[in-house]
Amino acid sequence: MMTTLSGTGSLIRLILRRDRIRIPVWILAIAATVVSSVASFPGIYADADDRQARAALMNNPATVALSGPGHGLDNYTFGAMTANELGGFTAVAFALMSILLVVRHTRAEEESGRAELIRAAVVGRHAAMTATLTVGLGTNLLLGGILALGLVSSPAQLGLAGSLLFAASMTAVGVVFTGMAAVTAQLMEHSRAATGLAAALLGLAFALRAAGDIGTGTLSWLSPIGWAQATRAYVDGRWWPLLPALGLTVVLVITAYVLRTRRDEGAGLVRAGLGRAEASGWLAGPIALAFRLQRGVLIGWMVAFVLFGLFIGSMADQAAAFVAENEMARRYFSRLGGSAAATETLLATYMSLMAMVGTGYALQATLLLRSEEASGRLEPLLGGAPLSRLRWASSHLVATLAGSVLVLGGAGLGAGVVYAGTTGEVVDAAAVLAGALTHLPALWVLAGFAVTLFGLAPAAIGLVWAALAGVVFLGMFGPLLQLPEWVSDLSPFAHTPQLPGAEFTAGPIIVLVALATALVLAGLTGFRRRDVR
Amino acid sequence: MTTAITVSGLEKHYGRTRALDGLDLSVRTGEVHGFLGPNGAGKTTTIRILLGLLRADAGTARLLDGDPWRDATSLHRRLAYVPGDVTLWPTLSGGEVIDLLGRLRGGIDPQRRAELLDRFDLDPRKRARTYSKGNRQKVGLVAALASDVELLVLDEPTSGLDPLMEETFRECIGEERRNGRTVLLSSHILAEVEALCDRVTIVRDGRTVESGTLAELRHLTRTSISAELSTAPTGLGELSGVHDLETDGTHVRCEVDTTALDGVLRHLSAAGVRNLTSQPPTLEELFLRHYEQDRSPSSGVRTGA
Numbered sequence A: 001m002m003t004t005l006s007g008t009g010s011l012i013r014l015i016l017r018r019d020r021i022r023i024p025v026w027i028l029a030i031a032a033t034v035v036s037s038v039a040s041f042p043g044i045y046a047d048a049d050d051r052q053a054r055a056a057l058m059n060n061p062a063t064v065a066l067s068g069p070g071h072g073l074d075n076y077t078f079g080a081m082t083a084n085e086l087g088g089f090t091a092v093a094f095a096l097m098s099i100l101l102v103v104r105h106t107r108a109e110e111e112s113g114r115a116e117l118i119r120a121a122v123v124g125r126h127a128a129m130t131a132t133l134t135v136g137l138g139t140n141l142l143l144g145g146i147l148a149l150g151l152v153s154s155p156a157q158l159g160l161a162g163s164l165l166f167a168a169s170m171t172a173v174g175v176v177f178t179g180m181a182a183v184t185a186q187l188m189e190h191s192r193a194a195t196g197l198a199a200a201l202l203g204l205a206f207a208l209r210a211a212g213d214i215g216t217g218t219l220s221w222l223s224p225i226g227w228a229q230a231t232r233a234y235v236d237g238r239w240w241p242l243l244p245a246l247g248l249t250v251v252l253v254i255t256a257y258v259l260r261t262r263r264d265e266g267a268g269l270v271r272a273g274l275g276r277a278e279a280s281g282w283l284a285g286p287i288a289l290a291f292r293l294q295r296g297v298l299i300g301w302m303v304a305f306v307l308f309g310l311f312i313g314s315m316a317d318q319a320a321a322f323v324a325e326n327e328m329a330r331r332y333f334s335r336l337g338g339s340a341a342a343t344e345t346l347l348a349t350y351m352s353l354m355a356m357v358g359t360g361y362a363l364q365a366t367l368l369l370r371s372e373e374a375s376g377r378l379e380p381l382l383g384g385a386p387l388s389r390l391r392w393a394s395s396h397l398v399a400t401l402a403g404s405v406l407v408l409g410g411a412g413l414g415a416g417v418v419y420a421g422t423t424g425e426v427v428d429a430a431a432v433l434a435g436a437l438t439h440l441p442a443l444w445v446l447a448g449f450a451v452t453l454f455g456l457a458p459a460a461i462g463l464v465w466a467a468l469a470g471v472v473f474l475g476m477f478g479p480l481l482q483l484p485e486w487v488s489d490l491s492p493f494a495h496t497p498q499l500p501g502a503e504f505t506a507g508p509i510i511v512l513v514a515l516a517t518a519l520v521l522a523g524l525t526g527f528r529r530r531d532v533r
Numbered sequence B: 001m002t003t004a005i006t007v008s009g010l011e012k013h014y015g016r017t018r019a020l021d022g023l024d025l026s027v028r029t030g031e032v033h034g035f036l037g038p039n040g041a042g043k044t045t046t047i048r049i050l051l052g053l054l055r056a057d058a059g060t061a062r063l064l065d066g067d068p069w070r071d072a073t074s075l076h077r078r079l080a081y082v083p084g085d086v087t088l089w090p091t092l093s094g095g096e097v098i099d100l101l102g103r104l105r106g107g108i109d110p111q112r113r114a115e116l117l118d119r120f121d122l123d124p125r126k127r128a129r130t131y132s133k134g135n136r137q138k139v140g141l142v143a144a145l146a147s148d149v150e151l152l153v154l155d156e157p158t159s160g161l162d163p164l165m166e167e168t169f170r171e172c173i174g175e176e177r178r179n180g181r182t183v184l185l186s187s188h189i190l191a192e193v194e195a196l197c198d199r200v201t202i203v204r205d206g207r208t209v210e211s212g213t214l215a216e217l218r219h220l221t222r223t224s225i226s227a228e229l230s231t232a233p234t235g236l237g238e239l240s241g242v243h244d245l246e247t248d249g250t251h252v253r254c255e256v257d258t259t260a261l262d263g264v265l266r267h268l269s270a271a272g273v274r275n276l277t278s279q280p281p282t283l284e285e286l287f288l289r290h291y292e293q294d295r296s297p298s299s300g301v302r303t304g305a
């Protein structure tokens, strides 16, 4: 066993050296976002009445499905507010950080061939994974520690015990997904697929707790995020729900090691067979190539979004039941139109969230422009074939445009069909589909920003992910933090109508489409003028 | 049109790195032109400018009577390119890549494609990820050679090919030349250059140091002479064009500029030659002299600015 681990120490140092900026940025970004949000609570919700008013608002199916089960709503302290409203998304942030970190240093290294260079040195078979898991665990613990410290010392003056429990529960989610990504990195041959599968499992964890929280609560116990929220930090805290997280992590890590032992360097679980001797007739131009290259990504996103849509549609039913049972929610929705309004709000809220998450697809697809260029695969196309830069780049954009319609449309259709099944009104399906598609222009603005960076500052193209994170943050926490309108308005998603339920207005849609077009044109113009590098 | 490529005074900077510093290159239509120089000399950079992938900072470049940057797309209809490290889409098979690149140029002759696959012994069904280095290179070569174009731009196209395939490559280039195609061939394999190229250009540090036919280049170099004479020679050292002279009684060794050969031989025969061996410069020596940094090309002709 020891020989399979030799070199782990040096690899840990190598990972820390390569991530010496990335890891601190993740830690600081997550901790600072959470702590500064909490720090603004005393200013916004100065007395208990304000907090209880907020609690009343949180007690409807849409918000429960988005944030958490609502422990401590009857005495909505700053701590309860933190755990209930910030907990779910903080857990997702911990998990994303962990997934990306693990895949980056395991499968991505193997895929690039760099791992081979390292394995040829005196480095054992399990050294890379052990080093990665060590750094992953350390990063999560460090982030948890900083978070706890920050929460205790923030102006909201959260208690030490609650803060420790809250930070530990977030860390637990991060650690579970460290193990999860270690497994998906063994299964998938491509790093993109490994990240995608782990992210889909994260989505599943979020969906299970959402369904559980507006339903009977059973499903939440199948989700690591549900376990974290079940600790009831700051309310009547309990540590034992973190035990299943610990157990699952151990199982996942052992699985990852077993899989690693059984497979070849560079191989996945499934070995790709021979390909076609000749290209099929349709693979004839740049658009076909663009579709072919993002085929896997697009299919993955579509399947995930259709499933998610079906799931949300089926939650609509539970939302009605939730309102019927819940005194405060019933009073809130009676003015708006009873449980029908409650389900519409839930659907609209979720369509908006899905559109933001779905922007991840559009960015991935747009960033293909850059990875094609950086890998050198663009060279024979632009250098040796009569293909202009404009035609090549716009082919990818056409594929991305179509793909974004398919991804959001899939979610809208999935949710709409199930919802229409419960109401018996076919038009409801169309209404939900429209609710998903109205967010497309906002998604295109972010994709357009990616094109702008690609044309003008290709080295900085990763900034679009920060922009997306900012947009999600504004969308999720703008109302909680009562941010000034102009700040919330920075997000393109603040301008798209929330359908079904709200009034449709064409104005903002037109403006967003124009903005997206301008961003794309700026990027394409820049790309036509710069070196291919 | 008698020149396919004309480059003069080309400059390119990458930040503070000066990759090209006034490079000149002239490739005549219908010739196979060798493009040589040590690592980092600027060959790939020049080729990428010629393909319109990079924009030159200064100087002029003309390719098939067009502007490589402005007319890139229409020019590329008439040329094919093989990079030194062919990177392919990992999930596409070799056959798909060849067809795709061919179709972008408006179609591919299936018979020619099949013939090339056979000659290069390449299995088109394998996914690009699973090709060996040499086989990846073959995909690029087949795609380029299968296309009906006027100009082939090849940047170290044979890196990773086994000797048998290297031979096949030479045959193919020979055929291309007979068909009247122009070839710009950057290579570090001197035997390949000697076998294929009509003219060569040698660059160093982003500048052209020599250009001409191999015979012309040979002419600019030195022949080693070793002679056993009847009497000890006098005045040999004073002759211009004689280098590294060593005399040991009646035995003489020296390096002689090819241009000075006649005079030196006269001088030697005056002293009575008993035995004489002369060695023409090998291609290696010829190039190494130009590649080495510290030796200035004093005996060479500097072309260009």
Ligand SMILES: Nc1ncnc2c1ncn2[C@@H]1O[C@H](COP(=O)(O)OP(=O)(O)OP(=O)(O)O)[C@@H](O)[C@H]1O
Residues within 6 Å of the ligand: A533, B014, B017, B018, B019, B037, B038, B039, B040, B041, B042, B043, B044, B045, B046
């Ligand atoms: N993208 C880049 N950024 C910075 N410097 C570069 C870049 N590309 C090339 N260079 C530098 O430009 C110079 C010329 O490089 P180039 O690739 O043209 O050399 P080359 O003659 O093709 O060498 P080789 O024989 O090794 O292929 C080198 O000093 C190289 O380091």
Ligand SMILES: [Mg+2]
Residues within 6 Å of the ligand: B043, B044, B045, B084, B155
């Ligand atoms: Mg090169």
